[in-house]
Amino acid sequence: MKNIFFIFLLLIAILSCDDDTIVYESTGQILGLDLAACPCCGDWLIQIDGEESLYQFIELPEGSDIDLTIATFPLNVQLNWAFSTGACSNHIIIEDITL
16 A cells, blocks of 8 residues: 555656756846947847857847846846857857746
């Protein structure tokens, strides 16, 4: 009887696990809009993992609860990202983000 009860508790624990949990690989600070006038300028600036390099992104992923139009910068975030395949080498695509 103890074995059946233990197996039952184990099954409940396994089935109640949240598979939608996102693990964020990086931390960053969104610094605001890049106001420079150049071909690869004008988007949002972000510093990732404390690096000296600044990256730019055009938009946040759909469903993000962050509103950049009313945010106070710098804005500390956790994110998953990848380099953009476009012509600008400092542009990234933000895949997942949270405050």
